[in-house]
Amino acid sequence: MATNTVIDARGLRKEFTVYKKVGRLKRERSIVAAVDGVDVRVERGEMIGYIGPNGAGKSTTLKMMTGILVPTDGRLTVCGMEPVANRRHLTRRLGVVFGQRSALWWDLPLRESFSLLRHVFAVDAVEHARRLDRCRALLDLDEFLDTPVRQLSLGQRMRGELTAALLHGPSLLFLDEPTIGLDVVSKQAVRSFLAELGATGDVTIVLTTHDLADIERLCERLVVIDHGRVVHDGGLDALHRRYGSQRTVVADLATEPTGPVLVGGLTGVVDAADPRRLSFALPDGGLSAGALVAQLAQSVELHDVAIVEPDIDDVIAKLYNGATG
Ligand SMILES: Nc1ncnc2c1ncn2[C@@H]1O[C@H](COP(=O)(O)OP(=O)(O)OP(=O)(O)O)[C@@H](O)[C@H]1O
Numbered sequence: 669m670a671t672n673t674v675i676d677a678r679g680l681r682k683e684f685t686v687y688k689k690v691g692r693l694k695r696e697r698s699i700v701a702a703v704d705g706v707d708v709r710v711e712r713g714e715m716i717g718y719i720g721p722n723g724a725g726k727s728t729t730l731k732m733m734t735g736i737l738v739p740t741d742g743r744l745t746v747c748g749m750e751p752v753a754n755r756r757h758l759t760r761r762l763g764v765v766f767g768q769r770s771a772l773w774w775d776l777p778l779r780e781s782f783s784l785l786r787h788v789f790a791v792d793a794v795e796h797a798r799r800l801d802r803c804r805a806l807l808d809l810d811e812f813l814d815t816p817v818r819q820l821s822l823g824q825r826m827r828g829e830l831t832a833a834l835l836h837g838p839s840l841l842f843l844d845e846p847t848i849g850l851d852v853v854s855k856q857a858v859r860s861f862l863a864e865l866g867a868t869g870d871v872t873i874v875l876t877t878h879d880l881a882d883i884e885r886l887c888e889r890l891v892v893i894d895h896g897r898v899v900h901d902g903g904l905d906a907l908h909r910r911y912g913s914q915r916t917v918v919a920d921l922a923t924e925p926t927g928p929v930l931v932g933g934l935t936g937v938v939d940a941a942d943p944r945r946l947s948f949a950l951p952d953g954g955l956s957a958g959a960l961v962a963q964l965a966q967s968v969e970l971h972d973v974a975i976v977e978p979d980i981d982d983v984i985a986k987l988y989n990g991a992t993g
Pocket residue numbers: 684685686700701702720721722723724725726727728729
């Protein structure tokens with residue numbers, strides 16, 4: 669394994685035995701492959717979105733990567749270690765935020781939870797204070813540092829959980845739905861924080877989310893899993909290309925056109941509600957938005973122009989629905 673590889677999974681597989689009731693007394697046993705041969709390699713400093721529909725196998729993968737679940741088959745190294753055999757050692761290198769579980773002490777003020785964590789991980793006091801100061805500033809923790817965890821709002825608690833996950837200076841951070849259920853302000857605080865953390869390149873981040881705004885804002889690389897298999901590994905742009913998403917130029921003309929408006933082989937589609945509004949879908953690799961607007965301006969009087977980016981919701985919906993690219 670190259671020294672910069674933080675996660676290396678080859679043919680990773682996890683089977684569960686499930687029992688289904690058949691009739692009144694019998695139970696039928698079957699094997700379900702929750703993760704069915706995942707190959708993924710993550711390099712140091714990457715921030716990847718690990719996404720997929722419900723039941724796709726995301727949590728199961730993360731549990732194997734954190735050493736909670738033993739793989740049924742395949743090879744897996746995380747920070748150069750086999751996770752289950754080295755779980756204690758690996759814990760020091762990992763930061764984990766899983767929505768359902770908390771790293772905080774429910775009855776203690778946040779500040780005391782942080783201080784206990786320093787002792788749990790035997791972190792140098794100066795290092796601990798430096799990391800905490802940074803989180804306090806970036807996540808606006810001060811107003812609730814002395815509040816018992818049980819009294820925190822979900823958004824405040826999530827900011828606390830993120831801090832708790834980072835105080836021992838992990839090199840790899842696993843985040844399972846870090847913005848789920850948060851109010852708009854907390855969501856933005858968490859996203860900005862993660863964007864900043866990712867930009868430093870010090871921490872490798874694996875993020876699972878159903879929130880498309882998280883994906884757009886944070887993940888340059890998306891690994892999409894469905895039925896336990898990787899169905900896409902690449903950037904958002906590649907996903908748009910694969911599903912033929914197009915940027916659109918929307919032009920508001922000064923006056924209603926008298927006939928079809930043609931520019932560089934593209935015909936403007938008239939808006940049903942506003943006859944002066946025309947849309948031009950830009951083909952991939954074809955006419956640029958700038959060239960289209962310049963040519964359009966020669967044949968009509970323009971009032972306003974907007975460029976509409978392809979909608980990530982549509983692309984992800986197509987991907988989850990198993991449309992072929
Ligand atoms: N302990 C278990 N025993 C049996 N089946 C399981 C177990 N854990 C997960 N599964 C099954 O494995 C599949 C993958 O589950 P997993 O929780 O990994 O999906 P997920 O992608 O995280 O889903 P979600 O987005 O809903 O959290 C599902 O069909 C689930 O029912």
